[in-house]
Ligand code: NHW
């Protein structure tokens with residue numbers, strides 16, 4: 001059934017019932033001298049190409065490949081439209097490897113036709129902090145689909161990760177592969193309901209009029225929590241402490257240090273937004289919330305070409321109730337003109353989704369680990385990891 005995935009060190013469906021298999025690495029590392037030294041062969045007329053994201057022309061080519069060929073919903077109405085600035089942010093965290101930004105181009109025309117990337121991360125599974133690669137942006141041009149190019153890209157990124165003496169990876173996908181550690185649901189909170197209905201992202205509920213719908217999703221003009229403000233560089237240390245203490249509760253979560261927090265959470269316009277609550281009395285940082293910006297192209301609509309979406313990222317509520325904190329996140333997203341606020345049912349998110357008028361989407365997100373077994377998997381609420 002899975003000609004490629006059956007050959008890989010991932011949980012196999014047939015082993016699902018086997019309780020004797022231990023948690024942890026599925027296969028041991030091999031000596032670095034045994035890691036294949038040269039790239040896997042590509043079909044004739046294509047060549048490997050390590051992408052330099054400092055190069056604005058290359059970044060524009062990568063942006064265009066993804067904007068036209070990356071992930072769509074099941075009815076092909078929307079396609080993710082990651083911005084160039086977002087891609088640069090996502091692909092250049094602390095200690096990134098340039099060799100993990102892997103393009104395939106047509107030898108003759110030099111046109112970029114496929115891509116896969118990895119970035120390094122420390123991810124904790126139970127009490128085991130593991131150096132991993134986070135794999136993302138796997139994309140093959142629509143005209144080259146179903147030619148078994150994806151397995152070649154995956155083998156090549158695996159080889160380059162192994163060359164750095166890293167033997168595990170984390171990735172997410174909308175499709176079922178062997179074997180998810182957990183399966184999450186997307187939830188959506190309308191901020192601009194009229195536009196969402198006009199583009200077919202949502203529907204008018206039964207016995208609802210447009211004006212009742214607009215009223216249902218109305219939000220205050222400004223955040224309600226005293227001391228709610230944007231995160232700044234000076235907040236990196238307290239936010240890191242807050243986040244580390246919080247993520248310690250989850251079975252699988254990133255192990256963030258201050259450099260990671262500065263990179264992943266310091267606000268960057270139209271890329272990532274972070275807010276915190278600073279106690280007006282003690283000036284202590286008590287709570288934190290964040291979202292990233294990932295618009296979708298609206299396919300085949302005469303009136304609109306793009307949807308502006310915010311995606312819930314890492315949130316920590318200690319003193320402020322989580323519901324109130326996330327309501328403020330919705331309010332600032334609305335102020336900034338987002339059309340919809342999306343969230344997965346990970347971490348404690350179930351505790352605010354219904355109350356804040358999120359509705360379940362038609363998409364799922366499956367989480368995977370490569371060469372790392374977690375017996376019986378985990379629940380979405382035990383997952384403290386959000387990938388972009
Ligand atoms: S998920 C988003 C993936 N991208 C898209 O969906 C974009 C639109 N689609 C495409 O570009 C986030 C193509 O359809 C792709 C497949 C390229 C998806 N993950 O070339 P063939 C990520 O980026 C398997 C993994 O003929 P294609 C995460 C499929 O099951 N495998 O198909 C990426 C089959 O194998 P099987 C996927 O449609 C994680 C084989 O590919 C997959 O022309 C990568 C068919 O290949 C997916 N999303 O191209 C793994 N989709 O065994 C990282 C299909 O079933 C692993 N397949 O026969 C870790 C590596 C690092 C380890 C380090 C130690």
Ligand code: EN5
Nearest residue numbers: 072073074075173174186188201202359360361362363388
């Ligand atoms: C790698 N990092 O299916 C990610 N999105 O629900 C790769 N649905 O937007 C994998 N189909 O439900 C990504 N509206 C996998 C996800 C791929 C994209 C995807 C889903 C997630 C989505 C929307 C639009 C559906 C259009 C038709 C959806 C309903 C919203 C409604 C709002 C009001 C309250 C009820 C829900």
